[in-house]
Amino acid sequence: MDCSKELTGMTVVVTGATSGMGRAMAMNMAQRGAHVIGVGRSQSRCAELKRDVLKADPAARITVLVADLASQSQVLLLAEDIRGAALRPSGLVGWVGDGRIDALVNNAASVYNWYATTEDGYEAQFAVNHLAPFVLTHELLPLLELSPTGRVISISSASHFGATMHWPDVMYRKHYSCLMAYKQSKLANVLFVMELNRRLAQHSHVRAYAVDPGLVNTEIGQKGTSGIENWVWRKRRTTGVSPEQGAATALFLATTPALAQADAAYWKDSHPAQPSKAAQDSVEAARLWAYSERLCGMTWGAGSACCQQGDPMGSPLRGG
Amino acid sequence: MQGYVLITGATGGLGRAFAIECASRGWNLFLTDLSEQALLALSTGIQRMYGVTTRYCPCDLTDAEARKSLWQRITQLGLSFHGLINVAGLDHEGRFFERRIDDLQTILRVNIEATVEMTWRALQFREPGETFRIITVSSLAAFYPMPVKAVYAASKRFLLDWSLALRHELRDSDASVTVLCPAGMRTNKACIQAIAAQGFMGQITTLDVGVIAARTLDSALAGRAVYIPGIVNQIMRVLSSFFPTALVTEVIGNRWDKNTPYHGHTGGVRWTAAKS
Ligand SMILES: NC(=O)c1ccc[n+]([C@@H]2O[C@H](COP(=O)([O-])OP(=O)(O)OC[C@H]3O[C@@H](n4cnc5c(N)ncnc54)[C@H](OP(=O)(O)O)[C@@H]3O)[C@@H](O)[C@H]2O)c1
Numbered sequence: 063m064d065c066s067k068e069l070t071g072m073t074v075v076v077t078g079a080t081s082g083m084g085r086a087m088a089m090n091m092a093q094r095g096a097h098v099i100g101v102g103r104s105q106s107r108c109a110e111l112k113r114d115v116l117k118a119d120p121a122a123r124i125t126v127l128v129a130d131l132a133s134q135s136q137v138l139l140l141a142e143d144i145r146g147a148a149l150r151p152s153g154l155v156g157w158v159g160d161g162r163i164d165a166l167v168n169n170a171a172s173v174y175n176w177y178a179t180t181e182d183g184y185e186a187q188f189a190v191n192h193l194a195p196f197v198l199t200h201e202l203l204p205l206l207e208l209s210p211t212g213r214v215i216s217i218s219s220a221s222h223f224g225a226t227m228h229w230p231d232v233m234y235r236k237h238y239s240c241l242m243a244y245k246q247s248k249l250a251n252v253l254f255v256m257e258l259n260r261r262l263a264q265h266s267h268v269r270a271y272a273v274d275p276g277l278v279n280t281e282i283g284q285k286g287t288s289g290i291e292n293w294v295w296r297k298r299r300t301t302g303v304s305p306e307q308g309a310a311t312a313l314f315l316a317t318t319p320a321l322a323q324a325d326a327a328y329w330k331d332s333h334p335a336q337p338s339k340a341a342q343d344s345v346e347a348a349r350l351w352a353y354s355e356r357l358c359g360m361t362w363g364a365g366s367a368c369c370q371q372g373d374p375m376g377s378p379l380r381g382g
Numbered sequence: 383m384q385g386y387v388l389i390t391g392a393t394g395g396l397g398r399a400f401a402i403e404c405a406s407r408g409w410n411l412f413l414t415d416l417s418e419q420a421l422l423a424l425s426t427g428i429q430r431m432y433g434v435t436t437r438y439c440p441c442d443l444t445d446a447e448a449r450k451s452l453w454q455r456i457t458q459l460g461l462s463f464h465g466l467i468n469v470a471g472l473d474h475e476g477r478f479f480e481r482r483i484d485d486l487q488t489i490l491r492v493n494i495e496a497t498v499e500m501t502w503r504a505l506q507f508r509e510p511g512e513t514f515r516i517i518t519v520s521s522l523a524a525f526y527p528m529p530v531k532a533v534y535a536a537s538k539r540f541l542l543d544w545s546l547a548l549r550h551e552l553r554d555s556d557a558s559v560t561v562l563c564p565a566g567m568r569t570n571k572a573c574i575q576a577i578a579a580q581g582f583m584g585q586i587t588t589l590d591v592g593v594i595a596a597r598t599l600d601s602a603l604a605g606r607a608v609y610i611p612g613i614v615n616q617i618m619r620v621l622s623s624f625f626p627t628a629l630v631t632e633v634i635g636n637r638w639d640k641n642t643p644y645h646g647h648t649g650g651v652r653w654t655a656a657k658s
Pocket residue numbers: 077078079080081082083084101102103104107129130131132168169170171172190217218219220274275276277278279280281282283285302305
């Protein structure tokens with residue numbers, strides 16, 4: 063095994079590693095020696111990622127895991143699989159992980175131009191783009207704590223500007239708008255990072271960062287859209303930078319040993335930047351946090367969420 | 383209202399939308415569908431969002447025995463209902479003579495046999511003192527004979543006619559029946575692709591399931607007999623009624639013919655045509 067690479071010994075998790083920026087990040091960090099745990103929803107695209115990583119470097123350490131992040135139960139199972147992979151990277155002979163994770167990159171996201179619900183009954187963009195990273199981060203936090211530089215990196219977007227939380231109908235069930243639901247989910251990414259940092263500051267060295275990757279030429283807006291929205295996303299992407307360039311800031315945050323401005327929460331072009339005013343509203347952040355805890359059936363600081371699933375015949379939970 | 387709304391086919395796209403819409407109005411739910419795991423996920427999510435009571439029991443509605451145990455369970459739990467939403471229904475694509483007879487029978491069993499039985503039984507479990515609302519999901523296909531979907535469309539026609547008759551019978555017993563007749567809905571991959579393939583026409587004839595569920599419930603509460611989502615669909619439905627059924631069938635059949643390749647069948651007539 064080649065131990066000389068700069069990221070050797072690091073373990074990073076990248077969600078949505080099967081296309082676009084996530085794929086670029088996974089390829090990049092695997093080639094620099096990190097053990098990459100890449101998450102995708104498609105078995106075949108996961109296998110393809112693994113094949114391509116190993117083609118570029120047969121000694122690369124790559125684990126791929128399949129999970130549909132739209133499903134709360136699958137996110138919990140995924141966390142379990144990640145814990146296993148961080149301890150025992152499969153097929154990586156002669157190398158045993160210590161179970162720690164140095165960086166979790168919450169990158170996966172999707173765009174739908176119709177109102178779609180997940181199996182849990184939640185609107186799909188809110189579930190995939192916000193609730194999934196909320197749960198996954200909670201579940202993996204103990205492993206991030208094991209790293210001296212544990213970092214949570216959430217790929218947000220400049221689209222969060224102009225958005226506010228649509229509290230009367232967070233799921234946009236009544237008047238669905240692809241763009242508004244997407245913008246809200248990207249605002250939620252920043253609010254999540256803000257509140258997480260506030261909570262971590264008290265007792266943990268783990269830090270969270272939100273990233274604006276700029277406009278990037280990927281297929282994100284093409285996968286769940288049709289008609290005019292599909293056309294707009296297609297036109298728009300052609301003016302974007304390559305996925306490799308789009309991935310640069312997240313890679314910088316994931317792999318730089320000592321960050322100069324480690325307390326800056328929002329980053330663009332590998333430098334701290336200002337998120338929108340709405341994204342800095344701590345009351346909104348706390349409200350979103352409480353709402354997310356309720357929808358995910360868990361309380362941060364109270365251990366793993368897996369023990370708190372609803373019971374079979376559905377006794378009523380409190381709500382309101 | 384202490385009672386429940388019973389929803390069949392609850393974990394599919396439209397079923398979920400109905401369940402969510404009912405819960406948002408504060409109604410308790412009893413959900414059924416095939417998969418226990420899917421019912422658990424949905425029921426948990428709905429409780430978390432709306433704080434209503436949700437119960438569920440998996441059931442294969444094609445199986446008379448399974449239906450029997452479902453109702454035993456409901457009896458045991460001592461539930462009563464103020465609403466029933468018949469969402470469960472299915473289709474298997476393809477021409478009549480290319481399909482397996484078992485598949486055709488399953489369509490009849492779910493769409494007709496199970497719906498009739500569920501409705502009959504639910505009426506025995508009415509919540510005292512409450513208006514009882516029945517919503518049955520038919521289809522825009524109910525209005526036309528549909529080549530390539532012959533059995534499916536006819537089963538939906540059955541639901542439409544049966545519901546309208548039942549509605550009349552229940553007139554004086556504080557119960558209403560409303561039939562939902564939607565065009566395509568983006569509820570699964572196949573439907574999404576089919577709608578996308580129709581291009582502009584697909585766009586303008588398709589409404590989001592959340593909106594459809596909400597408006598259907600509004601229609602039911604207003605006591606309306608039939609709800610067709612989408613102004614374009616409503617216009618098409620009215621226009622088509624001015625033409626003879628045979629002509630409408632011809633037009634629909636030609637459209638499907640273009641989009642449906644022959645796959646071979648037991649008779650052997652068209653199979654050769656498709657190969658050439
Ligand atoms: N592209 C831009 O201009 C832009 C701008 C600002 C921010 N962003 C953000 O950047 C991030 C990456 O986007 P991208 O442009 O690289 O998009 P992308 O190429 O579509 O990649 C998204 C990744 O997420 C995965 N994914 C989607 N839904 C999933 C689910 N339910 N379960 C599991 N995995 C799922 C996708 O899997 P498949 O490979 O199977 O599709 C894919 O690997 C997103 O958070 C996006 O919001 C993008």
